[in-house]
Amino acid sequence: MIPDDRLYTAQHEWLKVEDGKAVLGITDFAQQELGDVVFVELPAPGQEFAAGSEIGAIESVKAVAEIYTPVAGSIEAVNDGLEDAPEVVNEDPYGEGWLVRLRLAEEGPPDDLMTAAAYEAQLAG
Amino acid sequence: MTRALRTVLYRCHVESGARFGPFAGYEMPIQYQGVLAEHRAVRERAGMFDVSHMGEIRVRGPRALSLLQGLTPNDVGALAPGRAHYSALLTERGTFIDDLLVYCLDPEDYLLVVNAASRERDLELLQRAAEAEDGGVRVDDQSDETALIAVQGPRAAEIVSDVVGAAAADLRYYSFLRDHSAEDEAQRLVSRTGYTGEDGFEIYTPPERAEDLWAAFLERGRDVGLIPAGLGARDTLRLEAGMMLCGQDIDEETTPLEAGLSWIVKWKKGDFIGRDALARQRERGCRHRLVGFEVEGRGIARHGHRLTVRNAPDCAGPVTSGAFAPTLGRAIGIARVDCGGGLPAPGSAASVTVRGREIDCRIVKLPFYRRPKAGV
Numbered sequence: 001m002i003p004d005d006r007l008y009t010a011q012h013e014w015l016k017v018e019d020g021k022a023v024l025g026i027t028d029f030a031q032q033e034l035g036d037v038v039f040v041e042l043p044a045p046g047q048e049f050a051a052g053s054e055i056g057a058i059e060s061v062k063a064v065a066e067i068y069t070p071v072a073g074s075i076e077a078v079n080d081g082l083e084d085a086p087e088v089v090n091e092d093p094y095g096e097g098w099l100v101r102l103r104l105a106e107e108g109p110p111d112d113l114m115t116a117a118a119y120e121a122q123l124a125g
Numbered sequence: 126m127t128r129a130l131r132t133v134l135y136r137c138h139v140e141s142g143a144r145f146g147p148f149a150g151y152e153m154p155i156q157y158q159g160v161l162a163e164h165r166a167v168r169e170r171a172g173m174f175d176v177s178h179m180g181e182i183r184v185r186g187p188r189a190l191s192l193l194q195g196l197t198p199n200d201v202g203a204l205a206p207g208r209a210h211y212s213a214l215l216t217e218r219g220t221f222i223d224d225l226l227v228y229c230l231d232p233e234d235y236l237l238v239v240n241a242a243s244r245e246r247d248l249e250l251l252q253r254a255a256e257a258e259d260g261g262v263r264v265d266d267q268s269d270e271t272a273l274i275a276v277q278g279p280r281a282a283e284i285v286s287d288v289v290g291a292a293a294a295d296l297r298y299y300s301f302l303r304d305h306s307a308e309d310e311a312q313r314l315v316s317r318t319g320y321t322g323e324d325g326f327e328i329y330t331p332p333e334r335a336e337d338l339w340a341a342f343l344e345r346g347r348d349v350g351l352i353p354a355g356l357g358a359r360d361t362l363r364l365e366a367g368m369m370l371c372g373q374d375i376d377e378e379t380t381p382l383e384a385g386l387s388w389i390v391k392w393k394k395g396d397f398i399g400r401d402a403l404a405r406q407r408e409r410g411c412r413h414r415l416v417g418f419e420v421e422g423r424g425i426a427r428h429g430h431r432l433t434v435r436n437a438p439d440c441a442g443p444v445t446s447g448a449f450a451p452t453l454g455r456a457i458g459i460a461r462v463d464c465g466g467g468l469p470a471p472g473s474a475a476s477v478t479v480r481g482r483e484i485d486c487r488i489v490k491l492p493f494y495r496r497p498k499a500g501v
Contacts, residue, residue, distance in 0.1 A: 035357070036161040038449040039425055039456075041480070057480060059425045061160040061449050062357050090159075 008119035073102035149241035163354035171278035172354035180244030188261030215399030272335035277325030322366025367492025420456035
């Protein structure tokens, strides 16, 4: 099931926006496509990014996928647990496998993201 | 683009939940449960691969031996019936067209097992050479009449011998036996060979028997933890074992001497294609060499990244294979470096640039992984 408490990008990332902050992760579909994740490269807290910029990368045994932020903001926290247990991205992509938390540069959620229903439709299509 | 080919075991893979990807014109299983689980199964228990995409070319006749001696660098004359060896087809420049296995069925009958991507070219080269032999050699492409299953891992011997016959367990490394399956007269060839760095077997079978054989291995292997493994795990396993992938690590710009495969070049056996170029290279030294390296920093070097040896900036070149090595728990790779100033010694500090970041590496001797000797 695709959680409906958050928004989605066409690059198979999710964004959960709350109180001017946003938690970013990849979807279950994305982790399945990647296969076993063995290394996650995350930005340093405090770094600022424009919407659409590359902030890190997820390496699986066979492939690498860049992480993009769909929103502008500064990195407030990163998921340090992934350093020793990158497989959590596979095991719990919508929960413990989150990647970074951003402090949003602009008020409110961006309007170009998809709802869970729209993302599900994209996957089906 | 023509439609991708499927092996006869395609339905078995779908049943086992395979995820497919394109490889050498085939739609091949890349993984089932996951590369890490499959890799671990082969190192600790057993894994089974469908490698039916590989090409099988039969070379027969009174002139077969002399033809193969002239086309491959290893000494086919030294092969007794029932033995196989690793060899290559080379260009006049001594570089790889393909790497292959040569099985000696009898002194006038050989089976060549070649890579799917170069099968057509190999076949053409062999057929052209056969024409010059004036009827003394017959070359047949038997790839479509041959399915190939590899069972690999420390528990492979008991599984394979239970399914195909006890004699399999007595085979020496790079030996094989031929038999008839109980149900009919279809020929089967079982060899103690593989591409994983573990003990293991490769079983060549007529396609119509392949599904039953696959099911029999799966059934017999279930108790000891055998699982089907895809090309993803095959790649990480062979890389840990320091085995070259043709078309990626070794190609038409690489000679066996540069690749650390000088042992397949037998100088005393007489002339073969590429010998003169290799002899010159042996005299003058190699300009490039393939070297192994381990990543010490955080990150994974991949094909196409660039490796530079510290304190020797001229000693640098592209990574030809790079991956996370599950058994070692870190990333490893092979790079093709310029070595005008000599080959970098094992232990030399090096670096690769990954997404703009320099990551520490160290040159290491191949293979990265050697299986523990069985305590017999």
